Amino acid sequence: MNEFNAGGGAGTCPVIVTNSDAFYLDPDSTLPEGPRPAIARSEYGIEFLSYPVVRQGFRDKRMQPRDEAYFKSIGASELILEFIREGNLNFMAPDKHDRIRPILVKAFTTSRVDSFRPEMRRIAGELIDQFIGEGHADLVAQFCHEYPISVIAQFVGLPREDVPEISQATMHLRxxxxKPFAPGMPVLEKALRYLHDHVEALVAERRAQPPRDDFLGALITLRDGGEDLTDKELIWGVAFMMLGGHDTTRYTLSGSLMSILETGMWEALAADPAPIPDVIADSMRLHPGTPRQMRVVHEPLEVAGHALVPGDVVSLNMSAAGRDPAVFDESASLRCPRSDPAYDxxxxxxxxACIGQTLARTEMAEAIAMLTSRLADVELTGEPLLKPTGVVAGFDSIPVRFRARNR
Ligand code: HEM
Structure with missing residues (x-):
């Protein structure tokens, strides 16, 4: 294990490799012997590893997500920069972010999410109908992949028949x-152009009709009612929802399904779905769909005795933080509920922080309730496939056999 100088020179810390199944599944098994370091160096930059340090990192204004200047520096085209500037909440300039975020949050009401539950159940049921007769399925390819994009697209108010094309476009936004960035640019641009033009046409169509009470309808009403939001920001903001709501939920949901299979809870949840939200909450700690978030240091800061300087790249490592043994009792075990503390x-x-989290929690709970109520005797038939690294990652394949439950 090498050591490196973490930035400005206040001490050394270990060099670790996070790009492995072993790190995703059990980070401590790959870390140096002895007490777990609070920070380390990896192929991503400076890894924050302990839960309190990662949590504080999310709040520290001296570090910010990557921005337009970063994408310019790697050669992004004007269309891509426009998306970053106008709609990508995560990467846009902080003052603009702070203006637009509350407007989008207003359209994400809990009652709007709750009233979409029957539609979530319908979408989940239709996906299960497609494979239930087979007695086997890949729960990721045949369920977790399609379900979230169908939910988010229809929750926003995009036509159901357009979901396959929207799904393909959001996949390309990956x-x-x-890295390198340039070879993927034509595909990325095509996907962005599609989403932009599609949403733009829909907004025009909606304005010619009586207002509708869905997410898009609410945003148009807010914008036309005088909220400080341009049409470009509205259109790119909706496009960003498709990106924010797809892969993240796909991997988080597949992580929860893996936790349920690993702990043998499937039948118990079929009999009583009440603990499902707690299963999801603690499973996000063990099998995160977003195992890290990236930041760039803008002002000097000191973390756990290490000096970080402007330009340092930081990975807020949620895989490691979630399993921090100094914070979570029996950190490798699922607990429902967990309150020692809860993983937040x-x-x-x-x-x-994610503005789609109520939607995500609700749709995942409805999906798991539907899957457990319809499939019985579910067993893995092979090794689940893992995509262990990246900002969005997790289980890519969960092959199972089952029988259709008598209802
Ligand atoms: C289980 C699924 C999801 C997970 C694990 C997740 C995770 C996250 C995380 C970790 C962030 C913070 C990024 C950072 O600090 O740099 C975030 C932000 C965001 N998420 Fe989610 N997300 C999920 C689902 C969704 C859904 C369904 C939507 C939309 C429909 C969504 C929209 C967003 C948006 C717009 C932001 C940016 C917020 C801001 O910058 O102000 N997410 N998400």
């Missing part, structure tokens, strides 16, 4: 994180 950074924390 290219935003590709699965959707980020502070200024950039």
């Amino acid at each position: 290219m935003l994180g590709q 950074i699965g959707f980020g924390f502070g200024r950039y």
Whole structure:
């Protein structure tokens, strides 16, 4: 294990490798012997590893997510920069972020999410109908992949028949994180152009009709009622919802399903679905769909005795934080509910915390309730496939056999 100088020079810390199944599944098994370090160095930059340090990192205004200047520096085209500037809440300039975020939050009311539950159940039921007769399925490819994009697209108010194309476009938006960046740009641009033009046409269509009470309808009403939001920001903001709500939920949901299979809770949850929200909450700690969030240091700061300087790249490592043995009792075990403390950074924390979290928790709970109520005797038939690294990651394949439950 090497050691490195963590930035400005206040001490050394270990060099670790996070790009492995072993790190995703059990970070401590890959860390140096002895007490777990609070920070380390990896292929991503400076890794924050302990729960309190990661949690504080989310709140620290001296570090910020990557921004337009970063994407310019890697050669992003004007269309991509426009998306970053106008709609990508995570990467846009802080003053603009703080103006737009509350407007989007207003359209995400809990009652709007709750009233969408029957639709979530319908979407989940239709996906299960497609494979239940087979007696086997890949729960990720045949369920977790399609379900969240169908939910988010229809929750926002995009036409149901457009979901396959929207899904393909959001998959291509993954290219935003590709290295090197240039080869993926044409595909990324095509996906952005599609989403922009699609939402733009829909907004025009909606304005010609009586207002509708869905997310898009609410945003248009807010914008036309005088909220400080341009049409460009509205259109790109809706496009960003598709990105924010797809892969994140796909991987988090597959992580929860893995936790349920690992702990043998499937039948208990079929009999009593009440603990499902607690299962999801603690599973996000063990199998996070967003195992890290990236930050760039803008002002000097000291973390756990290490000096960080402007330009340092920080990875707020949620995989490691979630299993911090100094904070979570029996940190490798699922507890429902867990309150020692509860894990509260699965959707980020502070200024950039996820605005879709109520929708995500609700849709995942409805999906698990539907799956457990319809499939019985569910067993893994092979090794689940893991995508262990990246900002969004987790189980890519969960092959199972089952029987259809008598209802
Ligand atoms: C289980 C699923 C989800 C997970 C694990 C998740 C995770 C996160 C995390 C960790 C952040 C903070 C990013 C940072 O600090 O840099 C975030 C932000 C965000 N998420 Fe989610 N998310 C999920 C689902 C959704 C859904 C369904 C939507 C929208 C429909 C959504 C929209 C957003 C948006 C717009 C932001 C940016 C907020 C801001 O910068 O102010 N997410 N999400």
